[in-house]
Amino acid sequence: MINVLIADDQALIRDGLSLILDSQPDMEVIGEASDGEEAVRAAATLRPDVVLMDIRMPGVDGLEATRRVTSGGDCRVLVLTTFDLDEYVVEALKAGASGFLLKSSPRQHLLHAVRTAADGGALLDPRLTVRLVEEHVRGRTNRSPATEKQLARLTAREREVLGLLARGLSNGEIARHLHLGETTVKSHVAHTLDKIGARDRIQAVVFSYEAGIVRPGDPA
Structure with missing residues (x-):
């Protein structure tokens, strides 16, 4: 079972992601967070396999939260963003994120991303990474x-x-x-x-x- 924590400041986004993930026999959403600080605390307490992390949140943003979460253990972070060349994406990868996912991605991409991250893989195609960097x-x-x-x-x-x-x-x-x-x-x-x-x-x-x-x- 892949345990997932969702961190996003929009309740509708969290609800939608939860419905998709909880519908899978091998996934379970074990917690939610509405900002980076809450995400860091929840990750330390719940110890999820994967965190879906919104890159732009109030207070402690997704970038700093990713850095703290990945430095504290084996948890994998997938960054959620609106644009594929978001200025913070490369910084998130440097901070330890396993890849990023567009919020407009089809559900099958989301599920594949979570399974890939949980398995220890990196989500980005290396050539796309090159373009970003x-x-x-x-x-x-x-x-x-x-x-x-x-x-x-x-x-x-x-x-x-x-x-x-x-x-x-x-x-x-x-x-x-x-x-x-x-x-x-x-x-x-x-x-x-x-x-x-x-x-x-x-x-x-x-x-x-x-x-x-x-x-x-x-x-x-």
């Missing part, structure tokens, strides 16, 4: 000391793998590009994520662009 970092040139330190931990091969990962390539595509076995690439990816402190491939894409490993407009 490019918009976010375009024109930025400075690299933080913390990022420099993380980059220094990577081997030359790991940096190469990270660059290809950041362009949206799958493990199989990276393996073919570098003439390596897919198991070897999988190992490189795992080590790279660990060294840069990325929870998943989505956060690795964000890191790569902000670190300048790849830049907006680079060929795939």
